Amino acid sequence: MSASAAPSRARELLGVSALTNKALTSWLHGLPGIDAVGCEGRAAALSTRSIKTDAKAWAIDTAISMIDLTTLEGADTPGKVRALCAKAVTPDPVDPTTPRPAAICVYNDLVGIAREALGDSGIHVAAVATAFPSGRASLEVKLADTQDAVDLGADEIDMVIDRGAFLAGDYRTVFDQIVAVKEACGEAHLKVILETGELATYDNVRRASWLAMLAGADFIKTSTGKISPAATLPVTLVMLEAVRDWRDLTGVQIGVKPAGGIKTTKDALKYLVTLNEIAGEDWLTPQWFRFGASSLLGDLLQQRRKLATGVYTGSRDVTID
Amino acid sequence: MSPRFDYAPAPESTAVVDIAPSYDLFINGEFTAPLSERTFATINPATEEKLSQVAAAGADDVDRAVKAARRAYTRVWGPMPGAERAKYLYRIARILAERSREFAVLETLDNGKPIKESRDVDVPTAAAHFFYHAGWADKLEYAGLGAAPAPLGVVGQVIPWNFPLLMLAWKIAPALATGNTVVLKPAETTPLTALLFADVCRQADLPPGVVNIVTGAGETGQALVEHPDIDKIAFTGSTEVGKQIARSVAGTDKRVTLELGGKAANVVFDDAPIDQAVEGIVNGIFFNQGHVCCAGSRLLVQESVAEEVVHRLQRRLQTLRLGDPLDKNTDIGAINSQAQLDRITELTAAGEAEGATRWSPPCELPDRGFWFAPTVFTDVSQAHRIAREEIFGPVLSVLTFRTPEEAVARANNTTYGLSAGVWTEKGSRILWMADKLRAGVVWANTFNRFDPTSPFGGYAESGYGREGGRHGLAAYVTAEGTH
Numbered sequence: 001m002s003a004s005a006a007p008s009r010a011r012e013l014l015g016v017s018a019l020t021n022k023a024l025t026s027w028l029h030g031l032p033g034i035d036a037v038g039c040e041g042r043a044a045a046l047s048t049r050s051i052k053t054d055a056k057a058w059a060i061d062t063a064i065s066m067i068d069l070t071t072l073e074g075a076d077t078p079g080k081v082r083a084l085c086a087k088a089v090t091p092d093p094v095d096p097t098t099p100r101p102a103a104i105c106v107y108n109d110l111v112g113i114a115r116e117a118l119g120d121s122g123i124h125v126a127a128v129a130t131a132f133p134s135g136r137a138s139l140e141v142k143l144a145d146t147q148d149a150v151d152l153g154a155d156e157i158d159m160v161i162d163r164g165a166f167l168a169g170d171y172r173t174v175f176d177q178i179v180a181v182k183e184a185c186g187e188a189h190l191k192v193i194l195e196t197g198e199l200a201t202y203d204n205v206r207r208a209s210w211l212a213m214l215a216g217a218d219f220i221k222t223s224t225g226k227i228s229p230a231a232t233l234p235v236t237l238v239m240l241e242a243v244r245d246w247r248d249l250t251g252v253q254i255g256v257k258p259a260g261g262i263k264t265t266k267d268a269l270k271y272l273v274t275l276n277e278i279a280g281e282d283w284l285t286p287q288w289f290r291f292g293a294s295s296l297l298g299d300l301l302q303q304r305r306k307l308a309t310g311v312y313t314g315s316r317d318v319t320i321d
Numbered sequence: 322m323s324p325r326f327d328y329a330p331a332p333e334s335t336a337v338v339d340i341a342p343s344y345d346l347f348i349n350g351e352f353t354a355p356l357s358e359r360t361f362a363t364i365n366p367a368t369e370e371k372l373s374q375v376a377a378a379g380a381d382d383v384d385r386a387v388k389a390a391r392r393a394y395t396r397v398w399g400p401m402p403g404a405e406r407a408k409y410l411y412r413i414a415r416i417l418a419e420r421s422r423e424f425a426v427l428e429t430l431d432n433g434k435p436i437k438e439s440r441d442v443d444v445p446t447a448a449a450h451f452f453y454h455a456g457w458a459d460k461l462e463y464a465g466l467g468a469a470p471a472p473l474g475v476v477g478q479v480i481p482w483n484f485p486l487l488m489l490a491w492k493i494a495p496a497l498a499t500g501n502t503v504v505l506k507p508a509e510t511t512p513l514t515a516l517l518f519a520d521v522c523r524q525a526d527l528p529p530g531v532v533n534i535v536t537g538a539g540e541t542g543q544a545l546v547e548h549p550d551i552d553k554i555a556f557t558g559s560t561e562v563g564k565q566i567a568r569s570v571a572g573t574d575k576r577v578t579l580e581l582g583g584k585a586a587n588v589v590f591d592d593a594p595i596d597q598a599v600e601g602i603v604n605g606i607f608f609n610q611g612h613v614c615c616a617g618s619r620l621l622v623q624e625s626v627a628e629e630v631v632h633r634l635q636r637r638l639q640t641l642r643l644g645d646p647l648d649k650n651t652d653i654g655a656i657n658s659q660a661q662l663d664r665i666t667e668l669t670a671a672g673e674a675e676g677a678t679r680w681s682p683p684c685e686l687p688d689r690g691f692w693f694a695p696t697v698f699t700d701v702s703q704a705h706r707i708a709r710e711e712i713f714g715p716v717l718s719v720l721t722f723r724t725p726e727e728a729v730a731r732a733n734n735t736t737y738g739l740s741a742g743v744w745t746e747k748g749s750r751i752l753w754m755a756d757k758l759r760a761g762v763v764w765a766n767t768f769n770r771f772d773p774t775s776p777f778g779g780y781a782e783s784g785y786g787r788e789g790g791r792h793g794l795a796a797y798v799t800a801e802g803t804h
Binding site: 032033034035037038039041042048049050051052053054055056058059062241272273276277281284 | 324325326327328329330331437441592593594595596597600601640649650746766767
């Protein structure tokens with residue numbers, strides 16, 4: 001969907017002639033509530049699924065292919081980014097059948113370095129833009145930030161919403177900013193970071209998810225990784241319900257990206273089970289689901305070797321980046 | 322097309338349990354051959370394979386058990402200080418927790434329920450009942466049951482097959498905590514965890530005769546109920562048998578508590594948290610294959626959201642996994658017996674014949690064993706048998722209502738009154754509903770939650786007396802001094 005089409009589709013969905021903040025508020029507040037105990041209970045129940053043998057092998061490879069391999073530090077250097085790209089291109093030098101992660105995720109000044117290092121590997125470059133992680137800048141600055149990343153060759157833009165505006169009930173501002181950033185993205189895919197750790201309630205997560213989808217997000221993403229808690233299974237479950245219900249309503253499929261705090265294969269399997277049973281198997285590809293993670297890849301590679309060879313290699317046998 | 326992410330089989334190992342080819346009766350701390358010289362087979366309902374041959378206690382055997390219990394009550398357990406009794410209960414609780422895998426696997430083999438339920442619900446909750454009641458044993462004078470509540474004496478307990486170990490714990494823990502001794506009869510299709518519990522009693526050095534286990538069918542239960550030296554009967558099971566028990570003890574000074582059938586209403590309002598309500602509906606009726614007396618077998622959904630709720634429910638049911646109960650990913654296990662399967666089959670056929678619309682998700686049933694696909698009936702009216710009779714299987718009847726008053730009227734329009742559920746984001750409505758619903762347990766925005774601190778029991782044909790919590794103790798003591 002083109003960016004400019006979002007407001008007119010929103011007016012149509014809401015059944016209003018003008019997309020006022022009041023109209024957005026009554027629509028978002030009309031979504032069914034979420035009972036926190038029940039939601040967490042459902043996530044806990046899904047966590048008890050036991051994934052073994054063939055299913056585990058499939059899930060590990062799928063999880064690897066869904067990783068946005070991420071480095072978002074003030075200390076990031078061209079050398080660090082190149083090393084990460086090399087890891088993405090050849091995740092396991094011992095086993096060339098190992099799938100590659102979906103993307104490298106960096107701050108936008110390092111997009112050019114990543115682009116060059118990844119060459120024609122097919123691995124995408126994702127850039128965090130829009131005054132990441134706080135989002136506390138004017139729209140002009142956010143758009144310039146986005147434009148910069150796109151000009152440097154980013155395939156995907158991870159933007160942050162204005163949580164201050166959201167919590168103040170100014171949904172229209174959040175909506176408008178997403179629409180504007182989407183337009184600045186051009187061909188690049190837009191992931192909208194809700195920063196669920198700052199939204200505090202599941203009801204807010206649901207509303208923010210619907211608001212982002214209404215404004216034209218291609219993906220909704222839990223967290224920047226800079227705030228605790230980052231991704232949790234119940235929050236991701238709520239977002240998966242949102243994309244499922246959005247497709248029912250509009251026919252449009254949206255992706256989901258939990259990010260931050262997912263470190264082990266065991267964690268990743270719980271997310272894939274939840275994805276499978278909440279959103280459904282249509283979402284089980286890197287096109288529709290990503291993990292924002294840095295250390296997860298190492299554990300997945302270790303578990304992959306364990307499954308293939310029957311023995312655990314030490315963590316020293318897996319390259320750190 | 323096979324699903325993209327098909328979970329590979331993940332069966333729990335059965336190596337942890339050691340099932341003997343045959344079992345005797347547990348009387349006076351020892352396994353002893355039945356005087357009746359009769360036995361019966363117990364089978365795995367998921368495969369129809371025989372698990373063991375079990376003694377069928379006759380009236381003489383029951384008499385031996387009651388005499389052992391009387392002796393233990395008079396000489397040891399009755400006079401023992403509460404603080405000492407507590408030690409035994411704590412010890413039993415810890416052993417149950419330590420041997421939890423063994424109990425879970427055995428329960429699943431004998432009952433057919435999914436291992437995830439026996440592992441995550443039945444066994445831990447059974448241990449929790451012993452821990453909870455252990456705490457009461459030396460504090461009974463503070464329970465609001467009189468200044469010096471005294472035990473009743475020998476208690477006869479008859480339990481059902483749906484939660485064999487958990488129902489045993491519900492019965493034995495409060496009886497022992499209050500100073501009574503017990504003769505317990507497990508259901509004839511699920512005797513094995515009770516017999517393993519006998520081993521736990523020995524491991525805990527429980528004095529002989531405090532707990533006696535007599536296996537057998539209805540005849541054994543009748544002998545126990547009619548035994549003249551029983552002071553109290555505690556029964557959980559069908560309303561039909563409950564009525565027989567009430568008749569048989571009429572005119573005696575035996576006390577009775579009965580926990581019988583149910584046809585619970587699970588009421589979903591239009592302002593409910595819909596996704597969690599759907600989970601609650603699933604948990605309400607498909608937990609334990611619907612073999613739950615307090616199951617939410619009648620879904621009352623507000624007409625304005627009925628279509629959406631049913632749509633979401635049907636989508637959800639397609640993700641339920643039916644099959645090998647020992648597989649850790651199984652959600653729906655086997656029906657406990659051929660007789661129960663026949664009853665479910667008969668009642669669902671009646672539902673169709675009476676004009677309700679039947680739906681099940683695509684679901685392959687195993688070739689051997691007793692199985693029934695999760696089933697939802699829509700277009701159900703209050704007059705249909707499937708809206709009135711307890712099916713005790715994975716079968717949900719969906720009815721609609723327009724106003725809160727109508728919801729209450731329909732929910733209460735039943736001969737039962739064990740449990741109910743209310744789903745709404747409006748707190749005041751929850752309280753209003755809880756006040757109006759004639760049900761012993763009302764769950765708000767949840768369903769089928771059990772806790773030893775919370776009393777459980779019914780109204781009307783769901784029986785009388787409470788189990789669990791402070792209220793549950795009342796059924797096992799007298800305020801009038803030593804009996």
